[in-house]
Amino acid sequence: WFAVALLIGAISGTYSSPFNAVPLLVLWENLSQRRKK
Structure with a gap:
């Protein structure tokens, strides 16, 4: 299930x-x- 959670997080x-x-x-x-001015 960790791979599924990791995939959802990446997407x-x-x-x-x-x-x-x-x-x-x-x-x-x-x-x-602003710094240039």
Whole structure:
């Protein structure tokens, strides 16, 4: 059963990571632009 739980975690992590990464990238771009100014 551990392999099934691991597979579910990997799939959910793969699908949820873009939704977590996009706001972080936008925030990172805003911070880097503020430093340049």
